[in-house]
Amino acid sequence: MSTAFTHPYIPNTAEATKAQMLTTVEASSVDEFYADVPDRLRLHRALNLPEPLPAEQDLARHVRGILAANRSTDEVLSFLGAGTYNHYVPAVVDEVIRRSEFLTAYAGEPYEDHGRFHALFEYQSLMGELLAMDVVNVPTYDGFQAAATGIAMAGRMTGRARVLQVSDVLPEKQSKVRDFVRARMHVEVVPCQGGLADLDALTAELGDDVAAVWVETPSATGALETRLREIADAAHAVGAVVMVGTDPIGYGVLAPPALAGADIVTGDIQSLGLHQWFGGAHAGFIAVHDDPRFVMELPSRLFGLATTDVPGEYGFGDVAYERTSFALREEGKEWVGTASALWGIAAGVYLALMGPAGMAELGELLLARTRYAQQALAAVDGIRLGDDAVHLREFTVRFADTTAAAVIEALRADGIEPGVAVGDDTLLVCVTEMTSQADIDRLAASLARLSAPASASALKEQHA
Template sequence: MRYLPLTPADRSEMLGVIGAATVDDLFVDVPAEARLDGPIAGLPPHASEMAVERHMGRLAAKNLSAGAAPFFLGAGAYRHHIPASVDHLIQRGEFLTAYTPYQPEIAQGTLQVLFEFQTQVARLYGVDVANASMYDGSTACWEAIAMAGRITKRRKAVIDRGLHPHYVGTARTMAKFTGDTIDWKAPKLEADCDTAGLIAAIDAETSCVVVQYPDILGRVPDLAAISDAAQAHGALLIAVVTEPVALGLLEAPGHLGADIVVGEGQALGVGLQFGGPYLGLFGCREKFMRQMPGRLCGETVDAEGKRGFVLTLSTREQHIRREKATSNICTNAGLCALAFSIHMTLLGGEGLEQLALVNHARAQDLADRLAKVPGITVLNGAYFNEFTVILPSDAREAVRALADRQVLGGVSLGRLYPDEEDLARGLVVTATECATAEDIEALAAALEGVLA
């Protein structure tokens, strides 16, 4: 039985107040071709539970899962080993039941977890302060752009060619409603980042410069040089980190001049999970803290002098008047943040560095082996665990052929940039600690067969 609390009269009154004739008027921003005008074709109107389970099982069996084959996908979503203790701990009742600390005095455990999480993110990013998480990396990136606009009173974001195109797409979508200008061009298949071109695009109207570190092709940009150029024009530098494990080896962006650092936390504790839920990370310099979206958990003492935790800053629209909020993001991905924090705690500083060293070593082994495959050119000179190779033909065809051979061989740039023919031969490959020597040999052998 459906629960319909509103009568037709109630709905008519509500529509009248907001000036809409029908409920359909609320969806005018959704393109007509994307809206259903009837039942989904080919989908039966009903079936038994057992029949649905069997059908879904047959569909699932068609997938080639990450753990069932040599796996070299990355480009913003990474397969790392997650200790079993992470999943065990996040399922404890006190964590599953305390979602959002609306009543902080009775949610001390949740607040402490978020406080520790913020501390870990701030140290990882090399910034003064981090918030209690966001939806994912792409929305965190946009929130950073919006924050830079509030700080500088400017509306132009200069985005490096190497920023993930999905992040660019998110920024462009949001900018339609804010009036911000997004200055971005697709990358080129070049070994080095176009730092000179990026710096040349910065002017007196620029609110921020957005740089991915490492970038979508696996290259490592010179953040310090870009920071100097941004500061000379009164703009902020936003660094975007899609692979947090890289910071076990690379210098923290905040130490290289980044004013705001954002990114995706999925690689630590969260897992691939078919694309979500993921975890947005967000940190900045202390002087910009009050313009930061989301909320902050702080440490204090109670009336008895005992250690306690509070919501120090809550600038999201659920806590204050909407027009005063810095963001309408209304969750903090608490369970994913907890998983991230537990994984980070299990690793520790030395463990994260060791994990990063293993990742880089596996990527070096992979690059050396692929360089021996006839017709393949390794693009990058410097990289962490991800780099780009150039194939003699469209990489999309090679990826499909590799999957037919039970190898998940990378992310084709043609898929990420379907309108850029110059990028079609590019293939982004990633080797984490989960890639074995046998997996690397399987990919190389499969590529030799596919490209023969």
């Protein structure tokens, strides 16, 4: 007896329909479409889903029960970062993006969506000013995707395959980039030194087969690269593209990478007015100079200002639309879909509200608060900083007599999330403008209590 199931609302689940589709694409089974997924990552069982829920109120109750397991940063003192950050979101940001013309807009075309095009044009313009770049795309899915696309652009432009990574990169981001470009390019890690790029090691690896030098600043541990100009000069000397991954939150006070020779700047805009929301509202940006070689490699949509047939009137529409997969379909350089345009509007509202003075004040506050936290934690016996670099928002500390996992477990009992374990004895700590001096002092005091001889001995035995 057949166990095949035909879903009443999904006609493609009918066996005859599936068979016809497989014949058309010359595949013997659906499994062939997942051949690239390693067996160790396959589930090999049915999904763990609840029994069918008979009514909407039952579904709502079920989902509320799941969400109730979450503990927000309003309930605990959080020093978690590693890609998703607890920055303040002004109320006006949420108010604007909840407007129906933004919240319900899909792709949108000129006859239905003038306001959305205009809002995204303003976002692009504000981001360009912040980053000292001429052209910024409509957001991609997230910062990981933006970095992967930036490196793919470098590969297409140079026709080369090697990528030299010279900074610490979040493991998840590195995995995404490697997976995205692996068909044509490969990423090689050049070891860092003291949290920053090792220029001598980079120079030894550079050659005419290098497509891109990949720099992250701040790095995965929050270190700010201080030799970007030298890195860029060395890369450009062999014809390589300099691709910088970054977070825009500090560029009210820091010099943007574009001013130090970066060709492509990518990153995530979650810090700019987007909530953490169970893992983060994420969207990526790609910024380039006003150079057709780079602009025409951007797969994402660009909105520009244009005049109309009516004197004195202007509108907002696509720039170089012919380079996108919307126009080229399967011949496009990369596929581009709905992406994260709503978050671009949110970031645009945030930047307009903050202005240059507000972004400068925020950048100064983040630098000062990060340094205060470093000093406060380094003053605790048995704790030292991971490196001597200048850091923005994040930094690592190392424990002499215990493990990062033990520290996390102990402080959670006190309502503190002290950071992310990035090694047996290493903790990644994050502070933002939402972290007060008193919060940092509380973390330092809790760590000091743990480092007392009796406490440290107990922790060590517990996790031996």
